[in-house]
Amino acid sequence: xxxxxxxxxxxxxxxxxxxxxxxxxxxxxxxxxxxxxxxxxxxxxxxxxxxxxxxxxxxxxxxxxxxxxxxxxxxxxxxxxxxxxxxxxxxxxxxxxxxxxxxxxxxxx
Numbered sequence: 001x002x003x004x005x006x007x008x009x010x011x012x013x014x015x016x017x018x019x020x021x022x023x024x025x026x027x028x029x030x031x032x033x034x035x036x037x038x039x040x041x042x043x044x045x046x047x048x049x050x051x052x053x054x055x056x057x058x059x060x061x062x063x064x065x066x067x068x069x070x071x072x073x074x075x076x077x078x079x080x081x082x083x084x085x086x087x088x089x090x091x092x093x094x095x096x097x098x099x100x101x102x103x104x105x106x107x108x109x
Contacts, residue, residue, distance in 0.1 A: 039082050043089045045073075052077055 039048045049055075055075035064071035073084040076095075083091040 038080055038092045038094070039089050041089050041091070045075075045084060045087045048075070048082055048089060055082070 039052065055077055057076040059074040059076060061071050061073045063069040070085045072090075073087075075082045075084070078095070080095055081093045082089055083093070
């Protein structure tokens with residue numbers, strides 16, 4: 001009887017682990033691909049454009065209403081989105097590769 005009680009939770013964990021491993025985390029893909037393919041913090045807009053070409057989309061800028069709120073520009077490339085403060089890269093976020101990938105929500109338009 002003790003063996004059945006001990007085996008039931010183990011079987012339940014094994015069943016759950018099989019479904020959880022089907023999802024790919026965005027961070028896992030980015031770590032596998034390496035960061036060499038992404039723009040680096042501090043690069044200028046011209047440097048990003050020279051290396052990666054024209055962005056697929058330039059989103060409307062945000063901020064800039066007050067001096068304490070710098071203007072943030074966002075360029076969307078197929079694999080990543082670049083965030084600029086004025087004309088310098090402050091962050092780069094990898095985009096989802098597919099619907100099964102778990103990662104950040106799409107940018108606010």
